[in-house]
Each structure stands twice: as C-alpha cells, then as structure tokens.
Amino acid sequence: MTQSVVVQVGQCGNQVGCRFWDLALREHAHVNKKGLYDEALSSFFQNVDSRRSDGRGCGVGGRIQHLKARAVLVDMEEGVVNEILQGPLREVFDSTQLLTDVSGSGNNWAVGHMTYGSAYREQIVDKLRKAAEHCDCLQCFFLIHSMGGGTGSGLGTRVLSLLEEEFPEVCRIVTSIYPSAEDDVITSPYNSVLAMRELTEHADCVLPVENQSLVEIVNKIKHMSHGAKPGATIRRDSTVISGQGGLSGAEKPFDAMNNIVANLLLNMTSSARFEGSLNMDLNEIAMNLVPFPRLHYLVPSLTPLYTLADVNVPTRRLDQMFSDAFSKEHQLIRADPKHSLYLACALMVRGNVQVSDLRRNIERLKPSLPFVSWNQEGWKTGLCSVPPVGHSHSLLALANNTCVKPTFMELRERFTRLYRKKAHLHHYLNVEGMEQSFFSEAVTSLSSLIEEYHHLDATKLKLMPDAPRLCIAT
Amino acid sequence: MSVVTVQLGQCGNQVGHQLFDVICSDAHEAQRIYSCSSCERFFYRSRQGELVARAVMIDMEAKVINQSLTKAAKSGRWKYGDTSYFSQKQGSGNNWANGYCVHGPRHREVVEELVRREVERCDRLAGLMAMMSVAGGTGSGVGTYVTQCLRDIYPKSFILNHLTWPYGTGEVIVQNYNSVLTLAHLYQLSDAILVHENDTVHRICSQLLNIKHISFSDVNTVIAQQLGSVLQPALTADSHGVYSRNPLGELVSALACHPEYKLLSVSSIPQMPSSSIAYSTFSWPGLLKHLRQMLISNAKMEEGIDWQVRPLAGSERTRSLTGPSFNTSLANLLILRGKDVYSAETGSFEDPALYTSWLSSGEAFTLWKSPVPFNKYEKSATLVSNSQALLKPLDNMVGKAWNMFASRAYIHQYIKFGISEEDFLDSFTSLEQVISSYSQLC
Numbered sequence A: 001m002t003q004s005v006v007v008q009v010g011q012c013g014n015q016v017g018c019r020f021w022d023l024a025l026r027e028h029a030h031v032n033k034k035g036l037y038d039e040a041l042s043s044f045f046q047n048v049d050s051r052r053s054d055g056r057g058c059g060v061g062g063r064i065q066h067l068k069a070r071a072v073l074v075d076m077e078e079g080v081v082n083e084i085l086q087g088p089l090r091e092v093f094d095s096t097q098l099l100t101d102v103s104g105s106g107n108n109w110a111v112g113h114m115t116y117g118s119a120y121r122e123q124i125v126d127k128l129r130k131a132a133e134h135c136d137c138l139q140c141f142f143l144i145h146s147m148g149g150g151t152g153s154g155l156g157t158r159v160l161s162l163l164e165e166e167f168p169e170v171c172r173i174v175t176s177i178y179p180s181a182e183d184d185v186i187t188s189p190y191n192s193v194l195a196m197r198e199l200t201e202h203a204d205c206v207l208p209v210e211n212q213s214l215v216e217i218v219n220k221i222k223h224m225s226h227g228a229k230p231g232a233t234i235r236r237d238s239t240v241i242s243g244q245g246g247l248s249g250a251e252k253p254f255d256a257m258n259n260i261v262a263n264l265l266l267n268m269t270s271s272a273r274f275e276g277s278l279n280m281d282l283n284e285i286a287m288n289l290v291p292f293p294r295l296h297y298l299v300p301s302l303t304p305l306y307t308l309a310d311v312n313v314p315t316r317r318l319d320q321m322f323s324d325a326f327s328k329e330h331q332l333i334r335a336d337p338k339h340s341l342y343l344a345c346a347l348m349v350r351g352n353v354q355v356s357d358l359r360r361n362i363e364r365l366k367p368s369l370p371f372v373s374w375n376q377e378g379w380k381t382g383l384c385s386v387p388p389v390g391h392s393h394s395l396l397a398l399a400n401n402t403c404v405k406p407t408f409m410e411l412r413e414r415f416t417r418l419y420r421k422k423a424h425l426h427h428y429l430n431v432e433g434m435e436q437s438f439f440s441e442a443v444t445s446l447s448s449l450i451e452e453y454h455h456l457d458a459t460k461l462k463l464m465p466d467a468p469r470l471c472i473a474t
Numbered sequence B: 001m002s003v004v005t006v007q008l009g010q011c012g013n014q015v016g017h018q019l020f021d022v023i024c025s026d027a028h029e030a031q032r033i034y035s036c037s038s039c040e041r042f043f044y045r046s047r048q049g050e051l052v053a054r055a056v057m058i059d060m061e062a063k064v065i066n067q068s069l070t071k072a073a074k075s076g077r078w079k080y081g082d083t084s085y086f087s088q089k090q091g092s093g094n095n096w097a098n099g100y101c102v103h104g105p106r107h108r109e110v111v112e113e114l115v116r117r118e119v120e121r122c123d124r125l126a127g128l129m130a131m132m133s134v135a136g137g138t139g140s141g142v143g144t145y146v147t148q149c150l151r152d153i154y155p156k157s158f159i160l161n162h163l164t165w166p167y168g169t170g171e172v173i174v175q176n177y178n179s180v181l182t183l184a185h186l187y188q189l190s191d192a193i194l195v196h197e198n199d200t201v202h203r204i205c206s207q208l209l210n211i212k213h214i215s216f217s218d219v220n221t222v223i224a225q226q227l228g229s230v231l232q233p234a235l236t237a238d239s240h241g242v243y244s245r246n247p248l249g250e251l252v253s254a255l256a257c258h259p260e261y262k263l264l265s266v267s268s269i270p271q272m273p274s275s276s277i278a279y280s281t282f283s284w285p286g287l288l289k290h291l292r293q294m295l296i297s298n299a300k301m302e303e304g305i306d307w308q309v310r311p312l313a314g315s316e317r318t319r320s321l322t323g324p325s326f327n328t329s330l331a332n333l334l335i336l337r338g339k340d341v342y343s344a345e346t347g348s349f350e351d352p353a354l355y356t357s358w359l360s361s362g363e364a365f366t367l368w369k370s371p372v373p374f375n376k377y378e379k380s381a382t383l384v385s386n387s388q389a390l391l392k393p394l395d396n397m398v399g400k401a402w403n404m405f406a407s408r409a410y411i412h413q414y415i416k417f418g419i420s421e422e423d424f425l426d427s428f429t430s431l432e433q434v435i436s437s438y439s440q441l442c
C-alpha cells in the first residue's frame, strides 16, 4: 500500500485540510473496529510510539498508539495554525510539520511566491523530505490551497514547483479553491491568474472548486433541511456538510463548505485506501484522465449531496446518484458538463455497488453526454467496497471537460479589467524578483489554455471521420 | 504432467483464484482416477497434506493478492503456496509502458525464481499458463514482459496466455492502447492466446444465468467454469482410454497450427441457473446442434442464435469482413463431458464447409471426451475455436486505439516510460496483419 502526504498552504488550505483530517479520522474509526494500525490507516497516518526515541512510526499490524497526519502545514500568518494547535486536532500534528510566519502575504501572490518562497525554501523542502521519509512508498502529494489570497496561491504554487524538483516521480494532485465573483479580496484575479500558470505547468491534476458553488450547495442543503416534506427526513448526520462525530466541536463559518471539499478528497482516495473489486489507484487518475499534459483540470462532482433518509427504492436511488453526478447542481464549479465536451470521465464509486450497476448507468447516461471523437468510450471506473460514514454508497465523478473554459474566461476578464488600469500593480512590482512580464506571461498561458479547450469544443458538432487505417500489403 | 499458472494483475489474480476453486471442487466430487489426474495437473500436496495450487501470483500492489490468498486458505480445500507470490506497493497505474519497461525488468529475477521453483516442483511440465487482463498496466505490461522472460527460459515449453478483454465501454480509458501493445507483443511470444471478453461473459451472466446484480466474482465464475471444462482431464482420440497427459500441449497442437492464427475463443453449452438444472433434460444431438450453430453464426451464447446462417459452397465464399455473418474456422476443439458421451454424434463439426480450404477437416477438428459430468450438468459441451470469432472485437479495439493515436492523446504518458510513437506504430502494423489474416480466412 502506498502513502500520500497532504500539503496545506494558507488560511483556506489549512482550514480545508483540517476538515479533511477530522473526517478521515472519523472514517477510519468507523471502519477500523480492532484498533489496529492497518494498511488503510497508514496511507495518510503514521503510528507513533511516544516511548520510542527515534520518532519513527511503527509498522503496520500493531496497536494504534498515536496517529500523526502525513501533512505539512504552511501559513505565513499564525492565526489559523495556532487555532488548529489549540483545537481537537492538535494531537495529530507536531511542531516539526508546521511552518508559519507572522504577517501573511497580504493577498499578494508575489509576496507569497517570491518573498516567502525564497526565504523559506530550505525549510519547506526539509519538512517535505521529512514527511516523505516517513513513507515507505510515497505515491502522491495532495496540495490544498486557495487561488485568491497571497500565501495559498503564491507560496502554494511555489511549493508545487519544489515538489516537482524534489520528487519528480511522485504524483501532484492539487485542490484549488477559486474565488467567487464577489470575492472580498480585490486582487484575487491577479493572484488566481498568476497561480493558474504554475498549476498548468507543474501539476499532474488540478481539482478546481469554486467557493460560489460550495455556497450554493450549502444553502440548498440548509434550505432542504428546513422545508423538508413530511416523511422525507434529511439526515443531518450525513457526512457531506456536517462534521458531527468527528473531533471538532463548534462549526466555523467555512466548515460546511470545507467539509464538501474534504469529502471530495476522502472519496478520491478511498479506493487507494480500502479494498474493492475494481481498485483505482491514485496514479491511475492522471493516466486515464489527462490526454494532453496541460489539460489536467478535472471538474469534481459529488453525490449524494442532498441525502434524504428514504431508503425504500434502492435501485432508483442508486441510479439517481449516477444521474445527479452529471447535473449542474452537483458540480463543485459552476459549470455544465452535459452541454460541453468530455475528454474523459472517471466514476469513483463507494459502497455496495456492482459492475452491473456501473454498466447499466453508463449505458443509460452515455447517449446524453458528448465525448470527444477519439474518446467516445472515455470512462474510467473504480469500485471501493467501503462506503462513506452514514451512507450506503457514494459517487465521485471527475470530468475532464471543456466546461472549465467559462470559469477560466471569466477569470481572465476580471484580471484584464484590473490590469488595464494597472490597478494595484505596484504592490506586486515592488516585490523583489517580481516583474511585469510575469503578468503578461501568466495571462498568455491562460489564454492558450482557453484556446486549447476551445479547439476541442469546436470538434463537438462536427462529424469526425475515423482515421484511415494502416494498410497491409497482401 | 503439470501446468504452472502465473497470475498477473488484479484480473489475473481474481480469475486465477476462481479457476483453481472450480477445478478443486470439480476434482473433489469425481472418481479417483479423474481426480488424481486433475490434481497432478494443477496442485501438489504440501508436507501437511494440503492441496497447494501450482501457481505464482504477481501484482504490483498487494491488496488483490492478499485477498486471493485469504479466500483460498478459507476454502479449507486448497491454498496457494505460502511464498509463491510477489507483490509491490504501487500498481502500474493502467500504463502498459510502466509495467513493461519499468516494473517488469525491475523484478525480473524474483519472478523468474518463483516460476522456476514451481516448475521444478513438477515431475513433468506440461506448460505454462499466464493469466491476465489486457486493459490495465500490470497484467498487460508486466504480463507481457514476464511472458517474454518465460519464453527465453523455457523455449520448448508450451506457453498459453489466458487474456480477459475489457468491456467495450471500459473501466480503463487507455485500455485499447494497452490491449494493442499487449496483443502485438504476445503474438510473437505465445503459443496460443485464449480470450474471454468481459462483455460476452457479462451477457451470459445476465441473460442465461439470470443474475441480477452481476459482480466480478460472477463473471469470473463463468470464465473459470469454461476454462475448467477445457483443462480438466479428458480422453483424446489417441489416448487409448486413459486421460490425456498434457492439456496445454494437446490444446496448442489441436488449434494453433499456423503462427498467423493464435486467437482462441471459448463457448459452452448449457449455461443456466443451477436452480433450473433439475428441471431440464439434455440430449447430445440438441446440445451439439445449438453449439454448431453458435459456432458458424458467431453467437457467443445460445440465446439469439441466427439460424439463417449456413455454410456456403466453396464458390460462393467471400473474402470480406462485412460479408454474410458466417464464421469460418481454422480449427476447432470440441470437449464433451457427461453421460452417454461415447454415443454423441459429432460429424456435423467435421463438415469441411466450416473450415478453410487449406486444412482437411480431419486436421482441423479435434474431439475430447470424458464420461465425468462437469459443473453439475449431466451433459455439457465446450468448444474452443480458432476462427473469425474474435475478428470483430479485435478490429474494434485496434480501430479505437488508432483513432486515439491519430490525435496523439495520452501518448505522453507512454513516452515517459520509454515507449515511443514508433513502438506504437509497430504494434498497430502487426495487429493489422493479424486482422487481415483472419479476415481472409475462407
């Protein structure tokens, strides 16, 4: 079994990361009844015996002593990390995994990327190496950050290229929280576009998540739990937005939103952690979903999101789960994959679901989903037998779909609006190492990415003839 | 004589496990001679007297092997050798190149040693059987590499590859690339390639066996039963009343008589829910009439057989893929098991119109029989066929891969591990050759 290390950078990265650790602990506590440190636990946790002086973890098979998250926490201010250290999760981290400064990056990508990136380079690499040393087969780094602020977007993407330099073989999967249109960070378009270029060049896969979509989902769930029809009770304990049963106490403002992202990560890694009749390892994600190196943005959708505790019609409910994964309401960015073009699509299923259920649903949904001509059967599936806590089954769909294009275009537009007026530019250009060309190159990179999606989109309505086959002289 | 099985990747290990289970329970219920002969083929006895499979399990991740080991041990009837497996921590990520160029070479010695140990345990080696899927990275890539190593070490032994072909709409997006690379390479190495298509087996589960929620284990049971009915002891024409000694060798010499033609398909009759068996009666003429029509109309199961298809006279025969759906055979092996087997009349399979003109039907047709019923059926028949049956699916597979290749999608993932566009082109070329050969069978 392989291990993964989570690198959480900036306020958003750390807050989302904490929800992940909380829910991961709950999930393992639920599945692991014997209290033994097993392979599944080892993928994200070390088991540390405090009596051992060398600080190394114990091997798989023994009793659980003290679980430590395989994580590196980075923030350039202290608030969030300190809160974590005072909260219920303090036990799973220790000071050697943390890196903080006091003043933050002031919502400035350049400060995070250049100033802090250079100042903390050695320390960051050191902490990453330590985390890697604790793994006997490190498969994946999960970077979590926001695009809008300074630390997550600037330093986070600096960490990304450090990962590529130091661990070229290890897969880099990035979860990026995109700002909503009315984001309170005025410079968020700059930060996001500058970060985008780094993501396009250095990540293996990026899972874009928009705060606006998270807000809408959370609101809808709240609304449903108030105005539920008699007889159809909402399960408040469903894992999707609540943290109940986990370690945390009171909910903080972003918690409900962050729980959704945490679930995305849990479901994406479940098949690598638990058994199933069709395993889907983390290195299979990029292999199957990324046909061209730069086009690695995978739109996530999670179902069930809006669970009713109505278990009377299991098959229909199961089929509904598959249909929902393609609806606009279940995407974690504001996008409509059904009306754009699929390059590839993964269905990661958990719980008591069989191949026949998969086959039936793929057959049923396929006709309504446009796929690129050379990948008409671009489906990747995984079956993990362990369902998420509180559910009988769940589905995570990852779509490599041109529907990301509008999000990127909107971002470019917001960027251009600021950039035309050179608004706030001097804050960036004052930073040592930052040059104006970074802005133009970043927007060029984004434009060419948009163009690549556009080209593919243009093939959608054309009937593409099959490539003429090789002829064999007879 | 004994067969050493090498199970590779998730599919290979899951199907392989099922095969040993089927063989063990079949042998268990039968009379002594049959049972001994079967056990000698596929098992040996440990010092403690347990039946141990003559198998080596290989995967680049540990989960599946652990599961198969445990399940076998739990059966209480047989088990895998305590040290006859090799696993790593991280799979090949559905990447043939990763399996073939990286994992295969890296673990060559360990794997060869494991196989050598099993081979040395056999009094006499009948041959090697490698089982795997073609769609993933380990079974396909490592499997191809291992087959190549085995071919080098055992140049004279029979090597049969059992391949599971993916569902058309797959679980792996790059499955057609992986399949093309695997098949093109195996075609040079293997003596014969026995194929099960997941789509076909899935349909058998749903339409014939009436299984509602089909799992991989249901699919694997069907595959294992079909394979078992081929590989279990049977009497050949010249074995003079004793069970034939070398199932692989006899299979290969019966069916793979020309290096251009190595693809074998399997079909069985009857296949029905076990609850219905008690209410059914079978007659040899009825079973064989159906099986023959399945063969010539290329129906993989008894439901939906096209009874219109019939052999054409020599002059009417066409040379085209799309022509009338008559399925021309190069060679067929018919295996009958059960009651009154000696009275079964199989002349209809010897009709020259079924075969190419350049082999006599005597050479093209082989018959094995066993009076021991198999798999609860009083009478059953299995046909292993080297015919155009796999032409269509092969052509589809290559066509889809070629379309993808035309846009160069996913190629960078292969280049990363050392497989170039040239290598792809070579594989495409050699499979187009195979397609062309099979389509010209007449």
Ligand SMILES: Nc1nc2c(ncn2[C@@H]2O[C@H](COP(=O)(O)OP(=O)(O)OP(=O)(O)O)[C@@H](O)[C@H]2O)c(=O)[nH]1
Binding pocket: A009, A010, A011, A012, A013, A015, A016, A075, A076, A077, A104, A105, A106, A107, A108, A146, A147, A148, A149, A150, A151, A152, A153, A177, A178, A179, A180, A183, A185, A188, A211, A214, A254, A257, A258
């Ligand atoms: N979903 C979610 N979004 C958050 C959270 N915290 C902040 N954000 C979003 O992240 C962006 C701001 O980035 P932060 O992560 O706060 O900034 P930072 O990385 O700490 O960088 P500096 O504060 O500039 O040093 C805005 O778009 C916020 O809406 C969170 O916990 N969850």
Ligand SMILES: Nc1nc2c(ncn2[C@@H]2O[C@H](COP(=O)(O)OP(=O)(O)OP(=O)(O)O)[C@@H](O)[C@H]2O)c(=O)[nH]1
Binding pocket: A277, A278, B008, B009, B010, B011, B012, B014, B015, B059, B060, B091, B092, B093, B094, B095, B132, B133, B134, B135, B136, B137, B138, B139, B140, B164, B165, B166, B167, B170, B171, B172, B175, B198, B216, B217, B219, B220, B223
């Ligand atoms: N019939 C059958 N097919 C299976 C089974 N497991 C996987 N498959 C098929 O095998 C293909 C996937 O290959 P796997 O065998 O899982 O892959 P692998 O060889 O382990 O390679 P990697 O996981 O990529 O390292 C798909 O076409 C599946 O349909 C099984 O138990 N039975």
Ligand SMILES: [Mg+2]
Binding pocket: A010, A011, A077, A104, A105, A149, A151
């Ligand atoms: Mg901050």
Ligand SMILES: [Mg+2]
Binding pocket: A279, B009, B010, B061, B091, B092, B136, B138
């Ligand atoms: Mg595998």
